[in-house]
Amino acid sequence: MYLRIALMLGLALLMMPVWQPPCEAGDYRVRKKAEGLVFEVAINRNPPVLGDNEIRIEIKDSQGNAVLGAEVLVNYYMPPMPRMPPMNYTVPAPPKDDAYRAVMDLIMAGPWNIIIRSKVEGKSIRVVFPIDVR
Numbered sequence: 001m002y003l004r005i006a007l008m009l010g011l012a013l014l015m016m017p018v019w020q021p022p023c024e025a026g027d028y029r030v031r032k033k034a035e036g037l038v039f040e041v042a043i044n045r046n047p048p049v050l051g052d053n054e055i056r057i058e059i060k061d062s063q064g065n066a067v068l069g070a071e072v073l074v075n076y077y078m079p080p081m082p083r084m085p086p087m088n089y090t091v092p093a094p095p096k097d098d099a100y101r102a103v104m105d106l107i108m109a110g111p112w113n114i115i116i117r118s119k120v121e122g123k124s125i126r127v128v129f130p131i132d133v134r
């Protein structure tokens, strides 16, 4: 009897839709900690691709609450290469629905670095990570 109930409960749990954070499945994700905050980054192409890629940045405090009211810029650049013009761009990422959003136009395949420059309550915080554009 108890076993049967336990089995049914287990099945019901298995069939429940899995709760998902407000990002689509298949995003390219990066999670970084800086200055006691967590930066959860999602790029809507996985892997990132040539052309437009939307980047969404959620900033959370140590309690997991969304940090709103930050100023966020996304700087993306290709490391300098011989015989190549510098490719270094910065776009603002204004807030929308608890996330800071921007579109990066990645104009060449290969390695890029992304620097998220934020100002949270007067403090400048940088988060850096590489991506490989296909």
Ligand SMILES: [Cu+2]
Residues within 6 Å of the ligand: 078, 079, 081, 084, 108, 110
């Ligand atoms: Cu290059």
